[in-house]
Amino acid sequence: MKCGILLISDETAGGRTSKGLIGDLSNKSKYVIGLQGAGLSGQATTSFSGVMKYNVEIKYAPGKLSKTKGEQTDLISFLTQKINALRKMTTKDEDVSVAITSINTQGLDEATPDFANLNFRIRFRSPDLSQQLKDQIYKTFEVSATSPIKVNISRTLLRLPLMESEATASFYEQVSKVAKNLEIRLQKEHGTSSTSLCHVSPDKPVLGNLGPISGGMGTRNEYVVRDSLLDRSILLAYLIYLSANDLKE
Template sequence: MSSNPFEIAPILEGIRRWVVIESPTERPDQVNKLADVVAAGYRDLPASVERVAGRDGCGDHLVIRSSWGQEGVPGILVLSHLDTVHPMGFIERLPFKIERDSAFGPGIYDMKGGAYLAYQAFRQICADDVRPPLGITHLYVSDEEIGSPTSRSLIEAAGRQAKYVLVTEPARKGGKVVTGRKGVARFNVFIRGAPAHAGTRPEDGRSAIRELGHVIQTLEAMNDLPRGITVNVGVVRGGTRPNVIAELAYAQVDMRVPTMSHADELLPKILGISSRTEGVRVKVSGELNRPPYEKTSAGAALYAHAKKLAAELGYELLDTFSGGGSDANFTAPYTATLDGLGLEGKGAHTHYEQIYISSIEPRTRLLYRLYQTLR
């Protein structure tokens, strides 16, 4: 270990090693290559490494458990993801580089930087003479960027066994942590009408596209920004040729809601949308794939503790609510959860994604102090 375990240069070099291994969700071979490197980092530490084989086109998940912590006593769960949204080869466009206070690279902000900080803080805890009161489990998943379809059950089971959940998603502007997120629902709309020649026999047709227009208007009318509800028809397809009345049409829909009561109100409405036109069938399928992350009293107490630790480290830790979902949504309903503990930066999912180097030391120290003091 360095004489200063929070020294920036070696931590940044560790982040670089993870960033240069591109790991798009849809390339399990690449995600697993990164998982090999991550797992190797724990080999000399008092921890066990369990590798959960990937399935359904996704990479493996890693479950790291500290050797301390009493059997059956809830401990700390740290959630991170190894997958990124950037396609293979994007590192040619966005190579790892340092400019002033920024370090750039695919997935460096969302969230390889934050995941590495949690590992670094764990290394230092292992080097200390005194073990912290609670055991630590670090779960690295391979599919968060597509909604965690193969890791959700693992996250939920680990979350129910934990007393606290710390999530290394990137910090928000000004270093804010996240204490609430909207729930996310996804829907598919399938419409079947009847084809006909648009010029000679239009009366024989039943346009699926026209019906889709009605459905879109119904969905758009559900937007309620003052209540934080958004419904977005993001993908539409339909028809074959301009002179044929469309038999088929299709849409993909995203809904975000801040509370479960909003979800309970809107889900049946969307799933219950029916055709306005005789001879046209409308079928809507979908579900809430991430429940809302609402601030509970336990979650508020965890944030208050982190805020106090940050003040001792010399800075103010503010919190915020996010419209995006994360794996925190799966644990927050039943376990004290704090999200956004990763690095400060900007440009998640873009061609200029970056972290702020000046945030490395304070954010690593905060994670380390959380490991040390939560009980």
């Protein structure tokens, strides 16, 4: 039984350099497991949200007056209006989630800023939403030709979502039975945070968050539940052992 372990260092950068390698290796693999930390419910992730980032540059050109009724002609008011519109795009079921990552404004002395730079990320659950969200963003920041405000938008698609496949659903059921026999807590969930597992071939069985129970990732309060280290290690070892026989005990 061959078992490969891949460590990557560009997870937060969208897997720009590792995604090709992940795709190639997953094509050669029977099963793919991600060892990110699990939540307190002991989840195993069977699908993952995609993510795209936007950079919006907004410039105010003095001396030009808008002829469009109701259109904002003040940069700060315009920016505030658009940020509120972005926040409203987040859905309660987390199919879509918008996070503002940075806001910068520039102006001379005490004058009203005439330049702003806005960065935000959008997580989305279905690949079908990619173009729809793109169109919505461009429409949100659309201005008339006569407006004193000019907008430039750049978009980077970091990862497309990975939907739960039949192979993954079947894989989870098998892993769930093993976990139950070992009396290890396991719960199926959707991964709202995009990961490099999104680059795995869609037809391959894949499970994420099979690492130890943890929380506070990326903060000063990051922690690992020590008791879960043993439980999850036993589950992983047993899965590796059983995978040689297609998880048949």
